[in-house]
Amino acid sequence: MDVEKAIEFVRMRGNELDRARLSHALGEDFNTDEIIDGFSRIQNPDGGFPYGDRKGFPSCLSNTAMALHVLLELNLVDSEPAGRAIDFFQGMRKDNGTWEENPKIMPLDPPFWDMPGDDDTTIWITADIADVMQRAGRNVTNETLAFLKSQQEADGRFKGYYHTTWIALSLFGKNGLADDKVFSRALAYLESVDLNDWDISCVAWCLDCMNRGGVGKDAPLRTRLMYLILDTQEQDGSWPSDGGEQLKIRDSIAVLNAVLDIILK
Template identity: 25%
Template sequence: MDQADRPVAARVLTGRPRSRRALPTPATSADSPRRDHIRAGSVAAVVDIDAAVGFVVAHGDEVDRARLSHLRSGAPPPPELLDAAEVGQTPGGGWPATLGGDVASVDATCFRLSELDDLGALGRPAARRALDWLAARQLPDGGWEEDPALADVAPEWARPGDPEAGFHLTANAGFWLTVAGLDARAAGPLDHRVGGAYAGVVHAAAQSLVARLRPDGGWPSFLPAGWLGAAVLHRQEMFHEATRIQVRLADRVPELSPGDAAWLAATLRRVGIDEQDWLLVRARRRLAETQRSDGGWDSEDGHQFDVHTTLSAIRACR
């Protein structure tokens, strides 16, 4: 069954598969950041946001249109749509990797949090329970791994026992605990440190990531772990380490898919990196180069996911 033919609840639960490519050995040094001197606003103006909005309105379902409305104006979605977006949560707080599953997945829970973020729902009880569950799943070394029970069904970027997958999950979980922590009360009042109620958890995650970074700024994992990890380190004020990762990412921007370029830019913007940052300028340039005449962008995962990629691009260019 195509994604577009699924019921809303099933579609939101299963999410979108994301392609990740392992990072090869670098060909350039990461010691000297290269900055593009581009006039403020010059690249963002090339991305036709109005056309992108029109594409989502024309081809998206009710969840897509609600995400678009919140991204554009902050409009709250209908309560029944939020209930549908939260369907399938396990009693422990996480979401399973497959519809009807009973084993919660770190990767699936992070994906669901990204969907709920677009709906302005990170402060709702379901998201709070998910964040508590993620925090409780942290390993003693500060990292995360999937439940061994998921070994036969987990994608390569979430495979239990795989160090590369573990690094990616640590960056992903650390990112969502960073950005959503201030909306989650956990066991007590709000904590205004980075990560809010999960400040200690996020700090341990950052330390785990830094311990595995290479001297040249590379990381032993899949490509998206780079921008997720850079976002975590930036918010921890580990600016040197974050910048070294960003330099490595800049070399990859010209070959990024539209979905990856949008994911990179939206991730860094979500943690407060300025829109005229040199890496964000490059990512938006890549989006401008790859936007179709109908306003949408191609998804690596098939045209049924083009609306999702287009929403990511709109988020990246806000």
């Protein structure tokens, strides 16, 4: 992997937030006030972040989780936008411990993986929100944990999308809830899957969850993911993205974050 080319790609093509994330990953300073103001400007009055990050659109749980992940990545957990997002999640949690995507986004034609009322969407969003809340230092309720554990199959995979299974590596890993039974079964399943159809964003996200979960550096899955990163990097330093040119910068930052986390530890 050509780290310098990837860094240069983000510096040349990225916006203010992209460059701040890159600076933080490299241990450099960035203007925290401007970044916090940027999040505050689009955040909805209820504390959620709008669908598609479009100011004025209904609050979307997946967008809010993504925003909170970035705020935590930048060590801005104590910022006002992060606190309001956490409060939003606490208010949206259902009695059974799950989070269901906001039905108000339906007229906006959300993708199949973010469909309100869909069981598979509810499973992965519940896992993602539980993970980001736990990363933010908040307790995960017993109801949420019981729900998620009930979704793990005998082979270690969680029902629905792959996302939930790799999120479990973070949530139930040694820096999370340290539930080795759930963790080891999830890892064993992921070690067996075909990665050829994984988008680079999935590769980076899985690596991040492995890093936080404490998966060993010599784990076969880590090696396979790193080879995918090496094999698919383009001449300009970026990676192909299912989201097209618009998301190549975001995905490149995700790769850099995951890889630098391994290198610098």
